[in-house]
Amino acid sequence: MRQISIYFFKLALLTSICLNVYAQDSRSKLIKAMQSKGHILMIRHAIAPGFGDPDNIKIGDCNTQRNLNHQGRKQSREIGSWISDNGIKPSAIYSSQWCRCLDTARLLNLGKVEELKALNSFFQMPQNRDANLSALKEFMVNQIPDNNLIIMVTHSVTISAISGQNVASGNGVLIKLNQSAPYEIIGVVNPSLIK
Numbered sequence: 298m299r300q301i302s303i304y305f306f307k308l309a310l311l312t313s314i315c316l317n318v319y320a321q322d323s324r325s326k327l328i329k330a331m332q333s334k335g336h337i338l339m340i341r342h343a344i345a346p347g348f349g350d351p352d353n354i355k356i357g358d359c360n361t362q363r364n365l366n367h368q369g370r371k372q373s374r375e376i377g378s379w380i381s382d383n384g385i386k387p388s389a390i391y392s393s394q395w396c397r398c399l400d401t402a403r404l405l406n407l408g409k410v411e412e413l414k415a416l417n418s419f420f421q422m423p424q425n426r427d428a429n430l431s432a433l434k435e436f437m438v439n440q441i442p443d444n445n446l447i448i449m450v451t452h453s454v455t456i457s458a459i460s461g462q463n464v465a466s467g468n469g470v471l472i473k474l475n476q477s478a479p480y481e482i483i484g485v486v487n488p489s490l491i492k
Contacts, residue, residue, distance in 0.1 A: 327471055327484055331385045335442035338387075338486060339449045339456050340376070340469035343404075344369035345397040349421050356417075359396035369397070370404055372467045377405030379488040380448075388445035393417045393452060401467075402450040410450075418452040430458055434479060442474040 330336055347363040355361045365373065380387070390409065392402035393416040402410040415432035419425040433455070440447060457463050460470040460482050471483040 327486055328383050328385075330471060330473070330483055331380075331446050331486075332383070334445055335474045336483070337437065337440065337447045337449060337472040337474065337480070338469050339451055339459065339472065340401070340486075341453050341456055341464050341466055342369075342393075342395070342397040342401045342450055343372040343376070344466045350395075350418075354421075356394045362396045365397050365400050365404075369466070370400070373401045373404035374406065376401075376467055376488045377407050380405065380407060386445050387448045390448045390450070391416060392450040393455075395452070398450045398452070402448070405448070405450075407448070413449070416449055416451040416455060418454060420452065420454045426454075426458070429455070433459065437472075437474070438479045440474055442476065 331338060343365055345363050345365050350363050351361055353361050387407055390402050390405065390407060390411065391413040392398045392410050394412050394414060395418060398416070399410065399412070413433075413436065415429050415436055417425070417429060419429050453463065456470055459480075460472065462470050462482070462485055464470060464485060465487075467488065469486045471486050473481045473483050475481055
């Protein structure tokens with residue numbers, strides 16, 4: 298009985314080591330990809346407590362929207378520091394027009410932030426879904442693969458529709474621009490786990 302327990306302990310330890318090595322290799326590949334040219338990092342806005350937005354939401358009026366809290370502002374600064382500390386120099390930063398996205402993008406402190414309507418949420422406005430996604434895909438196809446990383450701060454619904462991935466606040470999806478296809482999903486990026 299003792300030999301079986303020791304066997305399973307060794308097996309569990311070996312599995313844990315292999316998974317850790319695999320995770321480190323995956324993290325290293327994501328960072329190298331972000332340091333190279335021709336990629337887009339779509340980040341979900343940082344922590345903004347609540348669900349959806351009030352019915353009276355107005356673009357440009359943060360008092361009518363769900364906003365970042367203290368933790369979300371801190372998270373945004375930490376993501377920006379992580380990007381900078383890893384030698385990643387974005388060529389452009391785009392954001393949804395929602396305040397929580399603009400604040401996240403600005404608090405990254407990585408450069409000028411440009412509003413991009415195609416990144417806006419359609420969670421409570423499903424009538425905007427097709428037009429937003431069509432405009433966003435066209436925008437992505439027209440990006441030059443020779444540019445450094447492009448950062449896009451947006452919403453969960455937009456990232457999910459583009460990549461098929463659901464990500465938590467402050468996490469993102471790395472996309473590679475290809476000449477033969479509009480884009481290729483490289484992986485999910487969680488800055489708090491990638492050192």
